[in-house]
Amino acid sequence: MTIESSFILSSGAILDGQYRIEKVLGKGGMGVVYLARHTLLDDLVAIKLVLPHLANEQYIQRFLREGKVARLIQHTNIIAIHDLRITADGIIYMAMEYFDGHTLAKELERRGKFSPSAAIEILQPIANALQVAHSSGIIHRDIHPSNVMIKEDGKGKYQVKLLDLGLAKIRPTVDSEDAKSAQLTMVGQVLGTPYYMSPEQWQPKTYSEETSIDVRTDIYSLAIVIYELVSGRKPFSGQTIQNLAYQHVAVVPTTLYELDSSIPKKFSEAIAKAMSKEASDRQESIEALFTQLRTAISSYVSNAVMLDLENAATKKFSGLSLENMTSGESTSKYVSGALTGERKLVLKHLSGSKAGKEEKFSLNTFQELTFGREPSNTIAYDPYKDDIVARQQAKLVKDVFEPLQFVIVDN
Incomplete structure (x- = not known):
C-alpha cells in the first residue's frame, strides 16, 4: 500500500488488501473521501478515511459513531455503510455506498x-x-x-x-x-x-x-x-x-x-x-x-382551479375555468373558445398575467391531465350563446424542468 507522508492514498493503492483507490472525491481537515473499487467484488464504493495524525479524539468518536448508528437503520434514502475497520497500520476507514450526485x-x-x-x-x-x-x-x-x-x-x-x-x-x-x-x-x-x-x-x-x-x-x-x-x-x-x-x-x-x-x-x-x-x-x-x-x-x-358553476358557460364543463389571454382581456362568463394553435392559457385565478405569458402551477404526480369537455361532446362553441357546451379541451403537461409543475397548453 502506497501512502504519502500526509496519509493521502495514491491512485492504484490497495487499502487493507480489499479496496483499490481510484481517485479522491473530497478532502477535509481531518479526513479524505476516495472513490475505490473492491478488488474481488468489483463494486464501486466511497472510502471515508480518518487522518490519524490530524484527527482529534472527538472527531474519531464521531466517525466511529456514524458507522455504529448506520447498523441500526437501513433505508433506501440513507447512504449505506458497508464496513468500518481499523487497519494494521492504525488507519480508520469506512466503506460506504457510492452515490454519484x-x-x-x-x-x-x-x-x-x-x-x-x-x-x-x-x-x-x-x-x-x-x-x-x-x-x-x-x-x-x-x-x-x-x-x-x-x-x-x-x-x-x-x-x-x-x-x-x-x-x-x-x-x-x-x-x-x-x-x-x-x-x-x-x-x-x-x-x-x-x-x-x-x-x-x-x-x-x-x-x-x-x-x-x-x-x-x-x-x-x-x-x-x-x-x-x-x-x-x-x-x-x-x-x-x-x-x-x-x-x-x-x-x-x-x-x-x-x-x-x-x-x-x-x-x-x-x-x-x-x-x-x-x-x-x-x-x-x-x-x-x-x-x-x-x-x-x-x-x-x-x-385556484375551482369553477364557479353559476357563471360558467356550461355546467358540463369539467371543473376548471379558463381564459384565453391572447387578447389580454378576461371574461367571467364564458370559457374561451379559441384553444387552438398551442396557445398558452392561464387559469382565471391567474388573470393578472400578461398576454402570452406561460404560467405554471402545482398538482400532484400526474404526468398530464386533460380537461374541458365531455369526450362525447362535439358541439362547437358560440361566444354569443350561453346554453351550449364548448368543443375544445385543454391539457396540463408535466414540466420536465420543475418537478410537480405543469404548463397549460391546448389539446
Whole structure:
C-alpha cells in the first residue's frame, strides 16, 4: 500500500488488501473521501478515511459513531455503510455506498430557489427516511443542505440520499448493545451546524438534559432547509456564532408568506410552526409536518382551479375555468373558445398575467391531465350563446424542468 507522508492514498493503492483507490472525491481537515473499487467484488464504493495524525479524539468518536448508528437503520434514502475497520497500520476507514450526485446546497446555488411543490418532492424521501429513523429511536441532529445528496435520474425525477449520522442521537427506545455503544453525549458542548440548529441544541447540556432532545429537533432543522429552498435565503443570517445562537433562541424570522405572497399561506404557517422556539409548539412528527405541507399545496391548487358553476358557460364543463389571454382581456362568463394553435392559457385565478405569458402551477404526480369537455361532446362553441357546451379541451403537461409543475397548453 502506497501512502504519502500526509496519509493521502495514491491512485492504484490497495487499502487493507480489499479496496483499490481510484481517485479522491473530497478532502477535509481531518479526513479524505476516495472513490475505490473492491478488488474481488468489483463494486464501486466511497472510502471515508480518518487522518490519524490530524484527527482529534472527538472527531474519531464521531466517525466511529456514524458507522455504529448506520447498523441500526437501513433505508433506501440513507447512504449505506458497508464496513468500518481499523487497519494494521492504525488507519480508520469506512466503506460506504457510492452515490454519484451533488449536494442539495450546490443544487440550491445552481437554481436559486425552488417552488414549494418542488421542494417537497425532493425532500419527501428524506422525510420518509427520517420518519423511519425516528421510529427506531434515532435523531439525526445535523440536517442541512450539504448533508443531502441529489442527482437526476434522466426522467425528470430526483434521487436523494441523507448523509452523516455522526451526530445522531440514539434514544432509549432502541434497547441494544449497538445503541448503547453508539451513544455519544458531549457534556458541556453544543452539537450541530449553526444555521440549522434548533434552540434546544444551543444550550450546553448535562446528560439528563441531553436526553430531552427528540424528533422535534430534526423537524426544526428540516423546516429551515425547506424555508431556504423555497425563499432562496436562510431565515437567520447572523455572522457570528453568538449572533446565530441569539436569533435561533429569541428572534422570530420573517414568514415565507411575508417574503412572497404567492407561497400558500398554510404552507408558510406549517413551516413557521415547525420553527417554533419551544419544541412543544412544533408538529409531533416529520410525517405530520409533511402532511400539512402537502395539504397546503393541494388546497391552494384546488382553490385556484375551482369553477364557479353559476357563471360558467356550461355546467358540463369539467371543473376548471379558463381564459384565453391572447387578447389580454378576461371574461367571467364564458370559457374561451379559441384553444387552438398551442396557445398558452392561464387559469382565471391567474388573470393578472400578461398576454402570452406561460404560467405554471402545482398538482400532484400526474404526468398530464386533460380537461374541458365531455369526450362525447362535439358541439362547437358560440361566444354569443350561453346554453351550449364548448368543443375544445385543454391539457396540463408535466414540466420536465420543475418537478410537480405543469404548463397549460391546448389539446
